[in-house]
Amino acid sequence: MRKLKIKKIRIALLGLSAFLLWSFTAPQNDKYFEILKNLDIFATMYKEVNANYVDDINPNIIMEVGIDAMLSTLDPYTVYYPEDQIEDVRTENTGQYGGIGAVVGEKYDKRVMIVMPNEGFAAEKAGLKRGDEIISINGIDVRQDYDKASLYLRGQASSKLTLKVERPGEGELDIEVELETIDLPNVPYYGMVNENVGLIKLTGFTENASKEVKSALRKLKKDGAEKVILDLRGNGGGLLNEAVNISNIFIEKGQLVVTTKGKLKEMNATYKTLNTGTDLDIPLAVLINSSSASASEIVAGTMQDYDRGVIIGRKSFGKGLVQRTMPLSYNSQMKVTIAKYYTPSGRCIQAIDYSNRNEDGSVGKIADSLQTAFQTNNGRVVFDGGGVDPDYTINTKKLSPITVSLLKADLFFRFGNEYTGEMPSGEVASEVSISDEVLNQFKSWLADQELDYTSDIQEEVAKLREVAVALGELDKIQSQVESLESAVANNLDVDLENSKEEIRHFIKEEFVARALLERGIIEASFEVDEDVKKAIEVLSNPEEYTQVLGGN
Structure with a gap:
């Protein structure tokens, strides 16, 4: 009995000691206790739902939904990747994958088509062309099944595929393509936009991006470039060290580029x-838009903070967060936000509100009271909290409703496929022109196509009718509404005539894409690209360029 009492006392003392120890470390332990408690609750709930729910449940899907919902409460960039998505993550991070080297898409009538063979890769070498419809892969029917086609078009490098394609004017063809490791270039284009201004288009920040930019700059200078445009539009970012190295091309050794906290x-x-700058003096214009994010914003922000180049376009995306990929069990991974980054002036360009964005993805309006002012080297005022603001804001021209509808319906692409005449050609896009005869052929061809388009004002009149009906007041304004509807009704011939220069441009883009691939589309865009035009204008005016960067 005495031994039993002693044992009870010892247990009590141990319990008291544990309680006292917990008391002193309670703030820290509370958090870990809550984590363990909630994990237990979640595991129990997950088990019971799978065991008792009335219908069969896919345990993987329900778990992924739960994880995604949990992470969505943090920020848009902390995400979970199950094992079957790891290959996509590798492609995103490295720009490499095993494939045929072509953009494949679902086009009109759900046809699986070659949209763009990548220059110099397997698809182009094998003779695949823009507009080829993929019928089967190694005898497996993939007609109108984009997901299945995508699955079979990727695989182990050096293996071979036999594609049966339908080519307009030639019928069905069997083309053998060897899969290869596709190392997507970060610089898909560089070239001269006039006699002394070169342009470098940077679309990614994967490994060797800085080497590609440096090589492009040196080649442009050999071709006579005395000024350069760095195009970061649509570039969603990538490796931070590549952003540092690209900045280093234009600024001297030992300069701060970014701080992470x-x-x-x-x-x-x-x-x-870390290195001697490649060219510290060449006049520079950096193009950005609402899709320029992360590493793109580091480069643009650095050039702006050091007054090294003018920034032209539209406010950038506003992603001032750094992610790291963490390995998880069962070969899954998570990309988690670990820090915020700050440009040399000390500003964080992360958008204050993750969800407050415009339809085009740009940062919504931010109250002045929520922003902090910083200064560039020359004393120019710049702000944090919502992307990089350009020195020259260029408002994009809105396309006409009929042009938008033609693009959405893939009718320029389809016209290119069905065009039976001789396509205008040239070594570069500037040598290609679309005659009135081709334009009229397009109009005649369009008469047999289905096209539905609605202008903004037509939508507003339709809303007026809906409101009047809902309020029971349509009878009072019936004649006025009908008059408005008549006044804004579509007239295809008139609308085509009013938008003929827009239409002419997109026909040209389609034709040069087939002859010159992506390079042709980029070159053709210069004719209507207001950002590029403004960059050329500013770079060609040394006094204005110096004045803007000087803060005067």
């Missing part, structure tokens, strides 16, 4: 340029 001390770091 996170919850953990090891996430705090400063990144400075």
Whole structure:
């Protein structure tokens, strides 16, 4: 009995000691206890739902939905990747994948088609062309099944595929293509836009991006470039060190490019340029838009903070967060936000509100009271909290309703496929022109196509009718509404005539895409690209260029 009492006392003392120890570390332990408790609750609930729910449940899907919902409460960039998506993550991070080297898409009538063979890769070498419809792959029917086609078009490098394609004017063809490791270039285009201004289009920040930019700059200078445009529009970012190295091309060694600050001390770091700059003096214009994000914003922000180049276009996306990929169990991964980054002036360009964005993805309006002012090297005022603001804001021209509808319906692409005449040709896009005869052929061809388009004012009149009906007041304004509807009704011939220059341009883009691939589309865009035109104008005016960067 005595031994039993002693044992009870010891247990009580141990319990008291544990309680006292917990009391002193309660703030820290509370959090871990809550984590363990909620994990237990979640596991129990997950088990019971799978065991008792009335219908069969796919445990993988319900788990992924739960994880995605949990992470969505944090930020848009902290995401989970199950094992079957790891290959996509690798492609995103490296730009490499095993494939045929072509953009394949679902086009009109759900046809699976070659949209753009990548220059120099397997698809182009094998003779695949824009507009080829893929019928089967190794004898497996993939007609009008984009998902199945995508699955079979990727695989182990060096293996071969036999594609049966339908080519307009030639019928069915069997084409053998060898899969290869596709290392997507970060610089798909560089070239001269006039006699002394070169342009470098940078679409990614995967490994070797800085080497590609440096090589392009040197080649442009050999071709006579005395000024350069760095096009970051549509570039969603990538590797931080590549952003530092690309900035280093234009600024001297030892300059601060970006600072990262996170919850953990090891996430705090400063990144400075390590090499001698390639060209510290060449006049520079950087193009950005609402899709320029992350590493693109580091480069643009650095050029702006050091007054190294003028920024032209529209406010950038506003992603000032740094992610790291973490391995999880069962070969899954998570990309988690570990820090915020700050440009050399000290500003964080992360959008204050993740959800407050316009339809085009641009940052919504931010109250002045929520922004902090910073200064560039020359004393120009710049702000944080919502992307990089350009020095020259260029408002994009809105396309006419009929042009938008023609694009949405893939009718320029389809016209290119069905065109039976001789396509205008040239070594570069500037040598290609679309005659009135071709334009009239397009109009005649369009008469046999289905086309439905609605202008903004037609939508407003339709809303007026709906409101009047809902309020029971249509009878009072019936004649006026009908008069408005008549006044704004579509007239295809008139609308085509009013938009003929827009239409002419997109026919040209379609034709040059077939002859010159992506390079042709990019070159053709220069004729209507207001950002590029403004960059050329500013770079060609040394006094204005210096004045803007000087803060005067």
